[in-house]
Amino acid sequence: MANGGTDRTIIIGGFGAAGASLALALVRGGVEPGAITVFDANPDSDQAPDKPDARILALNAGSRRYLEALGAWEKLADQAYPMRSIAISDTGLEEGIRPRLLDMEPEAEGGPLAHLVALGRLNHVLRGLCRDAGIEVLKGRYSGRTASSTAIEVRIDAETRRARLLVGADGARSAIRTMAGIPMHGWPYGQTAIVATIRHSLPHHGEGAQHFLPSGPFALLPLDEYRSSIVWSERAEKAAEMLAASPAERKRAISARAAGWRGDILEVEAVSSHPLQLALARRFVGERIALVADAAHVVHPLAGQGLNLGFEDCAMLAELVVERLRAGLDPGMPDLLETYQARRRPAAAAMGYAMEGMNRLFSNDSGPLRVMRDAGVGLVNRMPGLKQRLMKAASGQTGLSPRLFRGEAL
Amino acid sequence: MQAKSDHHDAPLADKDEIARFNALAASWWDPNGPMKPLHRLNPVRIGFLKDAFAAHFDRDGKAMQPFGGLNLLDIGCGAGLVAEPIARLGFSVSAIDLAEENIAAAKSHATLEGLTIDYRATPIEKLPEAPTYDAITLLEVVEHVPDVSAFVAEAAKRLKPGGMLIASTLNRTMKAYALAIFGAEYVLRWLPVGTHDWNKFVTPDELDHTFADAGLLPKERAGMVFNPLANSWRLSGDCDVNYLASATKPD
Numbered sequence: 001m002a003n004g005g006t007d008r009t010i011i012i013g014g015f016g017a018a019g020a021s022l023a024l025a026l027v028r029g030g031v032e033p034g035a036i037t038v039f040d041a042n043p044d045s046d047q048a049p050d051k052p053d054a055r056i057l058a059l060n061a062g063s064r065r066y067l068e069a070l071g072a073w074e075k076l077a078d079q080a081y082p083m084r085s086i087a088i089s090d091t092g093l094e095e096g097i098r099p100r101l102l103d104m105e106p107e108a109e110g111g112p113l114a115h116l117v118a119l120g121r122l123n124h125v126l127r128g129l130c131r132d133a134g135i136e137v138l139k140g141r142y143s144g145r146t147a148s149s150t151a152i153e154v155r156i157d158a159e160t161r162r163a164r165l166l167v168g169a170d171g172a173r174s175a176i177r178t179m180a181g182i183p184m185h186g187w188p189y190g191q192t193a194i195v196a197t198i199r200h201s202l203p204h205h206g207e208g209a210q211h212f213l214p215s216g217p218f219a220l221l222p223l224d225e226y227r228s229s230i231v232w233s234e235r236a237e238k239a240a241e242m243l244a245a246s247p248a249e250r251k252r253a254i255s256a257r258a259a260g261w262r263g264d265i266l267e268v269e270a271v272s273s274h275p276l277q278l279a280l281a282r283r284f285v286g287e288r289i290a291l292v293a294d295a296a297h298v299v300h301p302l303a304g305q306g307l308n309l310g311f312e313d314c315a316m317l318a319e320l321v322v323e324r325l326r327a328g329l330d331p332g333m334p335d336l337l338e339t340y341q342a343r344r345r346p347a348a349a350a351m352g353y354a355m356e357g358m359n360r361l362f363s364n365d366s367g368p369l370r371v372m373r374d375a376g377v378g379l380v381n382r383m384p385g386l387k388q389r390l391m392k393a394a395s396g397q398t399g400l401s402p403r404l405f406r407g408e409a410l
Numbered sequence: 411m412q413a414k415s416d417h418h419d420a421p422l423a424d425k426d427e428i429a430r431f432n433a434l435a436a437s438w439w440d441p442n443g444p445m446k447p448l449h450r451l452n453p454v455r456i457g458f459l460k461d462a463f464a465a466h467f468d469r470d471g472k473a474m475q476p477f478g479g480l481n482l483l484d485i486g487c488g489a490g491l492v493a494e495p496i497a498r499l500g501f502s503v504s505a506i507d508l509a510e511e512n513i514a515a516a517k518s519h520a521t522l523e524g525l526t527i528d529y530r531a532t533p534i535e536k537l538p539e540a541p542t543y544d545a546i547t548l549l550e551v552v553e554h555v556p557d558v559s560a561f562v563a564e565a566a567k568r569l570k571p572g573g574m575l576i577a578s579t580l581n582r583t584m585k586a587y588a589l590a591i592f593g594a595e596y597v598l599r600w601l602p603v604g605t606h607d608w609n610k611f612v613t614p615d616e617l618d619h620t621f622a623d624a625g626l627l628p629k630e631r632a633g634m635v636f637n638p639l640a641n642s643w644r645l646s647g648d649c650d651v652n653y654l655a656s657a658t659k660p661d
Binding site for chain 1: 436439440441442443449450452453456457460471472473474494495496497498499522523524525640641642
């Protein structure tokens with residue numbers, strides 16, 4: 001074809017949920033599937049979707065609308081569990097009763113606060129849709145790039161591909177970011193998240209719970225009626241101890257933390273652990289490179305915001321790129337990349353620092369601090385305007401959110 | 411965008427010349443090079459062109475190549491900063507510029523991009539005087555010609571009945587003097603001093619009269635405003651400095 005074709009090429013490094021969703025968003029926006037290449041060292045490692053998977057994500061309303069637009073939500077809906085409210089409490093571990101400090105419920109028309117979805121299933125669905133759409137998926141490792149004012153040459157194993165734009169969706173240890181010389185600022189929390197699925201004797205009625213315990217937050221997120229996902233943040237040494245403990249000991253420890261909120265804990269399955277960190281790339285862009293999701297930022301999973309932020313990056317980048325391509329223009333130009341960074345980096349920084357601040361504030365047993373934070377949260381609860389704003393931000397409905405997050409077509 | 415006339419009689423096949431044109435093309439197309447202001451302006455002005463043409467020719471503005479089957483003449487094309495994207499949208503594009511070396515640079519870049527564009531170093535009046543084109547663009551060029559009325563009339567003669575012409579230029583206001591000449595040339599050094607002559611700037615009303623005199627119907631007008639905080643341009647109702655205007659030719 002004389003005019004058009006390969007000159008619109010976009011290469012996405014990383015075939016996880018973020019990279020796959022971005023590829024689909026571009027195609028939904030009218031980019032020819034043949035113009036998109038996704039590569040990953042393990043593109044076929046989809047987890048069998050029915051195996052127990054404790055990696056549970058809390059997807060906000062914006063992410064849900066994004067996945068609806070991609071045609072992925074309808075394939076997820078039967079295993080997406082709504083969380084209609086979340087109760088927050090702040091107590092010492094020894095106190096058996098955990099009074100409610102703050103309740104968050106969405107406005108009548110807003111739908112659930114979040115939907116809980118297993119990451120393995122989400123990956124499986126998104127990857128399947130990419131393959132169905134005819135998007136090329138290469139197996140290979142990133143080994144560098146050469147950018148010029150008109151193109152970027154991307155080396156994948158021994159092969160070299162030319163594109164207008166390279167997207168780094170290759171995770172927290174992004175090789176694309178590292179080789180572009182973009183530093184990551186951050187620090188480990190010294191905390192580890194223990195993630196597991198529990199079966200309990202009382203129904204949860206779609207309510208989540210977050211207990212801020214001195215050693216870190218303990219969250220119960222509702223799955224099907226008698227199952228919940230737990231995200232339990234602990235000091236690293238304590239977490240290692242728990243992982244080494246016998247199933248009976250684990251169950252006892254989890255029961256103590258759940259404090260009877262779901263009746264008896266009957267079973268604990270699919271236990272895994274994840275060291276927590278906060279990290280933010282100094283720049284989200286390089287020459288003809290854009291970073292999305294964990295390649296750009298890693299935040300505390302306190303409110304399940306990690307992938308929501310990542311999806312919002314992808315929705316914004318897709319919107320900007322599609323707009324450029326519809327004008328026949330080069331989607332790798334510096335002004336587009338600057339706009340992307342200006343719209344996304346402050347959001348990630350704010351979320352990262354907010355989560356970090358909340359975690360530090362609550363992961364502390366000092367008496368005066370507890371009085372202050374209790375008063376603070378109580379205040380939030382009594383000021384509906386403020387609470388709504390907090391919730392809007394948590395559900396991805398802020399002023400500059402991308403069209404696909406607002407439920408609009410590209 | 412039309413550079414000062416700088417004719418060369420050397421054959422285009424000369425190796426040194428080709429290297430020079432390639433270098434010139436590279437400098438035109440470097441987003442951070444001397445044409446940076448035009449690269450920054452491009453998404454906004456091409457967005458306007460696309461929406462105006464899509465509405466006029468009843469095409470889908472969200473399609474990647476909505477303008478198949480239509481032809482367009484870009485006058486004062488430089489090294490093809492507008493001609494190339496417009497060609498990608500499906501128009502069959504012819505593009506002219508007075509400067510031979512701009513045309514050589516444009517040709518070299520289009521080859522690199524795999525685009526087919528009919529580039530010619532010629533003034534508009536040397537093109538066959540017949541209604542040939544569905545669409546004509548005169549971007550950042552009206553303010554550089556000695557006789558705007560004669561120039562627009564020549565363009566209008568080559569527009570098919572039912573066709574659309576779009577021009578963009580600078581308004582003759584004190585604000586335009588302050589921003590486009592004093593600001594852009596002397597302070598920001600975006601443009602070489604002497605790029606613009608304020609006396610040649612054209613007000614939107616004058617441009618509409620010029621359109622009418624050439625047998626065209628003025629249609630739409632939009633300002634282009636630079637936001638220094640976002641370092642980007644946007645369309646606006648404010649036509650005090652940079653603006654775009656469209657006109658159609660009655661059937």
